Amino acid sequence: xxxxxxxxxxxxxxxxxxLLLTSCAVEGGGNNPNSMPTAAEVEQYNASVAPSERIAxxxxxxxxxxxxxxxxxRVSDMRRVSDLQRDELRRVLR
Amino acid sequence: xxxxCSSSLKSVFTLGLCLSFGMSFGQSLEDSSESTWPNxxxxxxxxxxxxAGKLALFENELFTAERRFSEAMQIAKVNEGLFTETQIPTLxxxxxxxxxxxxxxxxxxxxxxxxxxxxxxxPNSLSSYLSxxxxxSRLLLAASxxxxxxxxxxxxxxxxxxxxxxxxxxxxTQGKNSLQLAPWLYNIVLxxxxxxxxxxxxxxxxxxxxxEDEKIVSGWSLRKNESMRISYSIGKxxxxxxxxxxxxxxxxxxxxxxxxxVYKGDWEMLFGNKTRALSLYNEANLAFTNNGVEQxxxxxxxxxxxxxxxxxxQSAFEFNELDDSPxxxxxWSPNYIATSSPESQRxxxxxxxxxxxxxxxxxxxxxxxxxxxxxxxxxxxxxxSDLQVLSTTPDNTFVKDLARNEIxxxxxxxxxxxxxxxxxxxxxMQYRFSPGINSFAVSQNENSQ
Numbered sequence: 001x002x003x004x005x006x007x008x009x010x011x012x013x014x015x016x017x018x019l020l021l022t023s024c025a026v027e028g029g030g031n032n033p034n035s036m037p038t039a040a041e042v043e044q045y046n047a048s049v050a051p052s053e054r055i056a057x058x059x060x061x062x063x064x065x066x067x068x069x070x071x072x073x074r075v076s077d078m079r080r081v082s083d084l085q086r087d088e089l090r091r092v093l094r
Numbered sequence: 095x096x097x098x099c100s101s102s103l104k105s106v107f108t109l110g111l112c113l114s115f116g117m118s119f120g121q122s123l124e125d126s127s128e129s130t131w132p133n134x135x136x137x138x139x140x141x142x143x144x145x146a147g148k149l150a151l152f153e154n155e156l157f158t159a160e161r162r163f164s165e166a167m168q169i170a171k172v173n174e175g176l177f178t179e180t181q182i183p184t185l186x187x188x189x190x191x192x193x194x195x196x197x198x199x200x201x202x203x204x205x206x207x208x209x210x211x212x213x214x215x216x217p218n219s220l221s222s223y224l225s226x227x228x229x230x231s232r233l234l235l236a237a238s239x240x241x242x243x244x245x246x247x248x249x250x251x252x253x254x255x256x257x258x259x260x261x262x263x264x265x266x267t268q269g270k271n272s273l274q275l276a277p278w279l280y281n282i283v284l285x286x287x288x289x290x291x292x293x294x295x296x297x298x299x300x301x302x303x304x305x306e307d308e309k310i311v312s313g314w315s316l317r318k319n320e321s322m323r324i325s326y327s328i329g330k331x332x333x334x335x336x337x338x339x340x341x342x343x344x345x346x347x348x349x350x351x352x353x354x355x356v357y358k359g360d361w362e363m364l365f366g367n368k369t370r371a372l373s374l375y376n377e378a379n380l381a382f383t384n385n386g387v388e389q390x391x392x393x394x395x396x397x398x399x400x401x402x403x404x405x406x407x408q409s410a411f412e413f414n415e416l417d418d419s420p421x422x423x424x425x426w427s428p429n430y431i432a433t434s435s436p437e438s439q440r441x442x443x444x445x446x447x448x449x450x451x452x453x454x455x456x457x458x459x460x461x462x463x464x465x466x467x468x469x470x471x472x473x474x475x476x477x478x479s480d481l482q483v484l485s486t487t488p489d490n491t492f493v494k495d496l497a498r499n500e501i502x503x504x505x506x507x508x509x510x511x512x513x514x515x516x517x518x519x520x521x522x523m524q525y526r527f528s529p530g531i532n533s534f535a536v537s538q539n540e541n542s543q
Contacts, residue, residue: 038327038331039324039328039331040332040335047254047259048262
C-alpha cells in the first residue's frame with residue numbers, strides 16, 4: 001500500500017514536471033487565436049501595414065529566468081519607449 | 095434714303111469678303127497642319143520612341159534611353175488615359191535603365207508610381223494585379239543585386255513584402271488552400287535564403303544592411319544567429335505550407351509529394367542540418383516509389399546536377415533533353431554569394447553580359463557519414479572534388495582563382511540511384527560570373543589590404 005502511494009506520488013510529480021516543461025516549449029501560431037503569431041504570420045502582417053504599424057517579435061529571457069519567452073511589440077511603441085528611456089538617461093546624467 | 099442703302103450694301107460686301115478670306119485662310123491652315131505640323135501624340139510615335147530608347151540602351155547611352163522611355167510613356171498616357179496598362183512595359187524599361195545608372199531616388203519614385211498604377215487595376219482582375227506584383231518584385235530584386243547599391247537588402251525585403259501582398263490577395267479571393275499560392279510561397283523561401291546568404295559577406299554585420307528601416311531602434315536589431323534562425327524557420331514553415339496545399343489535392347501528380355520532400359531536404363542542406371536532410375531525402379524516395387513513380391524517372395530526376403537552392407518550384411518532373419554540353423550556371427550577384435540568378439532576373443532586358451566566364455570540371459560525391467555508430471546520426475554529405483579549371487575568359491590567374499573560390503562555395507543536391515546516394519564524376523560546368531564581379535573583387539582586395 002505504501003509502495004503504491006509512493007509510485008503514485010512519483011507519477012504525479014513526473015506529470016507536473018512534464019506539464020511545466022511542455023508549457024515552456026509552446027510555439028506561437030497555430031489555430032489558437034490567443035497564441036503568439038509565428039514568424040511567417042508576423043512577416044505577412046508586416047507586409048501589408050505602414051512601417052510604424054509593424055510588429056517585431058523575438059525571444060527574450062525575462063529577469064530571474066533562463067527560459068526564453070517570445071515577445072512581440074509594435075515598432076512605434078518600441079520607438080517611443082526607446083526615445084523615452086534615452087531622454088530619461090540624459091536627464092539623469094545631466 | 096439712298097445713303098443708308100449704299101452703306102448697308104457696303105457692309106454686306108465687306109462681310110462677304112471677310113468670310114471668303116477667313117475660309118480660304120482656314121483651308122490653308124488645315125493643309126499646312128497636315129503637311130508640316132506632325133501630331134506629337136500619335137500612337138506610332140510612342141512605339142518609335144520605345145525603339146529609339148532600346149537602341150540607346152544598346153549603345154549604352156542610358157540617360158538618352160531613360161528620356162525616350164519617359165516621353166513614350168507620356169504619349170501613351172495622352173492617347174489611352176492616365177491609368178493605361180500599355181505604359182507598364184515602357185515603365186519597366188525605364189526603371190531598369192535607372193537601376194543601371196544607380197539613380198536610386200528615381201527608382202524609388204517610379205516604383206511607387208508602378209505600385210499606384212497596379213492598385214488602380216480592376217479589383218476583379220487578380221491575374222493582372224499579380225503580374226504587376228511580379229514585375230515590381232523582379233525590378234526590386236534587380237535593384238538589390240546591383241553591386242553599387244548601398245542598401246541592397248532594403249530592396250530584397252521590399253520584394254519579399256510584395257510576394258506576401260500577392261499571397262494575401264490570393265488568399266482573400268481564391269481561399270487559403272489555393273494551389274496558386276505555391277510559387278509565391280516558394281519565392282519567399284528563396285528570398286529568405288538570399289537574406290541569410292548576406293552573412294557570408296565581409297562587413298555585412300551591421301544593422302543597416304539587415305533591415306529596411308531607416309532608423310536604428312535600440313533593442314530591436316537582430317543578432318546574426320537570430321536573423322538566420324528566423325529565416326530558416328520561416329522557410330521551413332512555408333515549405334510545410336506548400337506540402338499541406340498539395341496534400342489531398344486531386345490535381346497533384348504522383349511526383350508532387352516526393353518533390354516537396356526533396357525541397358525540404360534541400361532547405362535543411364542549405365542550413366547545414368545534414369541529418370535532417372538525409373532523413374527527408376529518404377522520405378522523398380519512399381514517397382516517389384509509394385506513389386508509383388517509375389524508378390528510371392526518379393534516377394533521371396536526380397541525374398541532373400542541381401545547385402541549391404533550386405530557383406524554380408516544380409510540382410512534377412520536368413526533364414530537359416540530354417546532351418553532352420556543360421551545364422550552365424549564371425551567378426546572380428556579388429551581393430548574394432554562391433547563388434544562381436533567380437528565374438525572374440533572366441527576363442531583364444538590359445542585363446549586362448558577364449565579364450568573366452570559366453569552364454570547369456569536377457566530381458560530386460554524395461555519401462552518408464556518421465559520427466556515431468547509430469543510424470539515426472547519419473548525415474547527408476555532398477563533397478566536391480577534383481576541381482579543374484579548363485579555360486577562362488579572360489585567360490588569367492585572377493579569374494582562375496576566382497572560379498575556384500566561387501565554385502567551392504556552391505552547394506549541390508545529392509544524387510540518388512535506386513534510393514542510394516551515389517557520386518557523379520566529370521561534371522562540366524560553364525560558370526558565368528555575375529555582372530559587376532570585376533569591380534567588386536577589386537574593392538574587396540583593397541579593403542582586405
